[in-house]
Amino acid sequence: MSKKVLMKGNEAMCLAAIMAGCKAYFGYPITPQNEIPEYMSQHMEESGGVFIQAESEIAAINMVYGAAAGGVRAMTSSSSPGIALKQEGISYLVGSDLPCVIVSVSRGGPGLGGILPSQADYFQSTRGGGNGDYYIPVYAPSSVQESVDLTIKSFEIADKYRTPVMVLVDGLLGQMMEPVEIKDYKPTLIEKPWATNGDSGRRKRNIVNSLSLNAEGLEETNLRRFEKYKEILKTEEMVENHVKDGDEMAIVAYGTPSRIVLNAIDILAEQGIKAGLIRPVTLWPFPYSTFANLPSSVKNILVCELSMGQMIEDVRQGVQGKHPIHFYGRTGGVIFSPEEIAKKAAEVAKGGA
Amino acid sequence: MSKVVYEKSRGLTDVPMFYCPGCTHGIIHKLVAETLVELDVLEKTIAIAPVGCSVLAYEYFNCDCIQASHGRAPAVASGLKRTNPDKIVFTYQGDGDLAAIGTSEIVHSAHRGDNVTVIFVNNAIYGMTGGQMAPTTLTDMKTSTSPFGRGTASSGIPIKVSEMLSQLPSVAYIERVSTHDVAHVRAAKKAIKKAFTYQMEGRGFTMVELLSSCNIGYGVSPVESLSFIKDAMIPYYPLGIYKDVS
Amino acid sequence: MKATYSASGQTLIFEENLCKGCDLCAHVCPKKILTLDKSRVNAKGYNPMTCFDIDKCIACGMCGIMCPDSVITVLKEEKAV
Numbered sequence: 221m222s223k224k225v226l227m228k229g230n231e232a233m234c235l236a237a238i239m240a241g242c243k244a245y246f247g248y249p250i251t252p253q254n255e256i257p258e259y260m261s262q263h264m265e266e267s268g269g270v271f272i273q274a275e276s277e278i279a280a281i282n283m284v285y286g287a288a289a290g291g292v293r294a295m296t297s298s299s300s301p302g303i304a305l306k307q308e309g310i311s312y313l314v315g316s317d318l319p320c321v322i323v324s325v326s327r328g329g330p331g332l333g334g335i336l337p338s339q340a341d342y343f344q345s346t347r348g349g350g351n352g353d354y355y356i357p358v359y360a361p362s363s364v365q366e367s368v369d370l371t372i373k374s375f376e377i378a379d380k381y382r383t384p385v386m387v388l389v390d391g392l393l394g395q396m397m398e399p400v401e402i403k404d405y406k407p408t409l410i411e412k413p414w415a416t417n418g419d420s421g422r423r424k425r426n427i428v429n430s431l432s433l434n435a436e437g438l439e440e441t442n443l444r445r446f447e448k449y450k451e452i453l454k455t456e457e458m459v460e461n462h463v464k465d466g467d468e469m470a471i472v473a474y475g476t477p478s479r480i481v482l483n484a485i486d487i488l489a490e491q492g493i494k495a496g497l498i499r500p501v502t503l504w505p506f507p508y509s510t511f512a513n514l515p516s517s518v519k520n521i522l523v524c525e526l527s528m529g530q531m532i533e534d535v536r537q538g539v540q541g542k543h544p545i546h547f548y549g550r551t552g553g554v555i556f557s558p559e560e561i562a563k564k565a566a567e568v569a570k571g572g573a
Numbered sequence: 574m575s576k577v578v579y580e581k582s583r584g585l586t587d588v589p590m591f592y593c594p595g596c597t598h599g600i601i602h603k604l605v606a607e608t609l610v611e612l613d614v615l616e617k618t619i620a621i622a623p624v625g626c627s628v629l630a631y632e633y634f635n636c637d638c639i640q641a642s643h644g645r646a647p648a649v650a651s652g653l654k655r656t657n658p659d660k661i662v663f664t665y666q667g668d669g670d671l672a673a674i675g676t677s678e679i680v681h682s683a684h685r686g687d688n689v690t691v692i693f694v695n696n697a698i699y700g701m702t703g704g705q706m707a708p709t710t711l712t713d714m715k716t717s718t719s720p721f722g723r724g725t726a727s728s729g730i731p732i733k734v735s736e737m738l739s740q741l742p743s744v745a746y747i748e749r750v751s752t753h754d755v756a757h758v759r760a761a762k763k764a765i766k767k768a769f770t771y772q773m774e775g776r777g778f779t780m781v782e783l784l785s786s787c788n789i790g791y792g793v794s795p796v797e798s799l800s801f802i803k804d805a806m807i808p809y810y811p812l813g814i815y816k817d818v819s
Numbered sequence: 820m821k822a823t824y825s826a827s828g829q830t831l832i833f834e835e836n837l838c839k840g841c842d843l844c845a846h847v848c849p850k851k852i853l854t855l856d857k858s859r860v861n862a863k864g865y866n867p868m869t870c871f872d873i874d875k876c877i878a879c880g881m882c883g884i885m886c887p888d889s890v891i892t893v894l895k896e897e898k899a900v
Contacts, residue, residue: 243656244652244655244656246652270655270656272651272652272655272685274648274651274681275677275678275680275681275684276677278645278648278677278678279645279648279651279677279678279681280648282641282642282645282648282649282652282678283648283649283651283652283655284652285639285641285642285645285648285649285652286621286639286641286648286649286650286651286652286653286654286656287652287653287655287656288652289639289649289653290619290652290653290656290657292656294652294656308642309642309645312641312642316640416619416637416638416639416653417619417637417657417660418616418617418618418619418636418637418657418660418661418662419616419617419637420615420616420617420618420636420637421616421617422616425635425636425637425638426637426638427631427637427638427639427640428638428639428640429631429638429639429640430640431628431629431640574896574897575830575894575895575896575897576894576895576896576897577892577893577894578878578879578880578883578893578894578895579880579882579883579884579891579892579893580883580892580893581889581892582889585889589837589863589888590887590888592887592888593839594839594840594841594865595839595841595842595843595887596841596887597887598887599886599887599888599889600884600885600886600887603887603889754847754885755847755881755884755885758884758885759884794842795841795842795843796842796843796846799843799846
């Protein structure tokens, strides 16, 4: 059984979280993600969960830390400067191997920046702002439907690998309304024998902790975590690759801008320029191998981001100098048009850029 | 037949404590542990200790434990307790933690009336990092970052946490006690027991502030540090119940 | 290492290797029968606390209450009624 509903991206992710068995949501108001705490304040209790509007983003992520330590599926959400504040908590969640989902609806920066859509938080999401050796899986949906599917998946991945997972959308997707197919879904909840849920009468006591004063001990913990990362890199990478043999250009974009790129590709086709889209769905793990194995017909790669160029560094690492890489971006909340991208791509194709 | 007058509580593990000789953290740990055993809730308790001297408290309390980031324990407690309402949750925080970096979290946990217990250990100094000035450091008191004595013109007048938090309407119970002699230690235990009992009854936010010592930080002997609590701290931080909903 | 001091009605047991020689127990002892043994050190390198006159001990338990490191166990003989 499934039903089709018209939903805003932000609200659809909430619905997905509740479907996925999220029992705790902690948030703090910040534009453009306010529909998330609003939706959760209305629906968490009826689904047997808890909602707290925290006093800050820092408190919210630490509430997630507490709820996750206790073994329940927990989520927080915020936008760029708020995600910056959560970084300490994210590092602690990683350091204590706690699962949770963080929805990041990004806006222009740096500083207070603006409230319009941006992708300038690619580094913040994939490189982390917290201290220490770590990565977290980052999903970048490009439609409301996909934001539902990937939010559900994020809870599964978080529990499976005991890691925070981020769903990164730009403000555009958060605010956009689209029809969504809601399928029947029953979450599979796994045992969490490590949880500090006050059940030490029935097992040995549990400790949730990221402190290790012994250097060798901490190294060992980090090495073990990176073994887990190896597994994630091997199995969890997601990418949508439309580049066909014969295409002379690959255009790379993630999130909603990838849809603008698809329109640009249509314009280019009318001009006789064959281009294909590559859309990384997981930003970490990044689909490097896709870029290492492009058809030989590809003469140029154009990376399009709503930023000054951040993902382009990963594209470079994937391409490893085999193809020339070009960039087109708008920043500060300005969204590029298909025509702008087509114009840039045509210049690149002519060898002019 | 011999009767046990005093023995180590099973609420504590066998791990030797790393606290400095004569540090009253050890006494306070014992009071909390004994209380949890006497109330028969040890096995359903989760202790949360953030950064500071008591960062290793998870090694000592014989129950589930969470180590939290500096100042954030009350937020962690909120998230945990709301999702495990039938369990006992307490934070164990020093004054550098609770009264400085963690002011936002403690104020709002109290403001929300979270049904948790806060064990607030106030020794008027940062112990772990080497005896720096805390918001609770007494006026004119010398520390490693107030070498000429705490100047109120630049650093303000020491913060009175119990008085401040007791103003919040959602708070159920706040008492300030001391650890400088046996009679006061016994009274401290009574207060701790009351706080946890209130939590078991679902009355809301409870906090016990324990005046404690840091003889290394003060540069005196352990015994002299007890006199410091009695003669210097208590006159500025009066003992007593600041809020009690009963 | 346990050091046991026993008299007819009362027993003190010191878990000597846990003692940090802080002197708090001796300070609160109403009978002033506890003292650090300056002639030796324990596994931690501290002079351990000892009892030099267990006969005077009244098994009040105050030393145990004040010891931060749970070194001391205090036992009292219950008189048969």
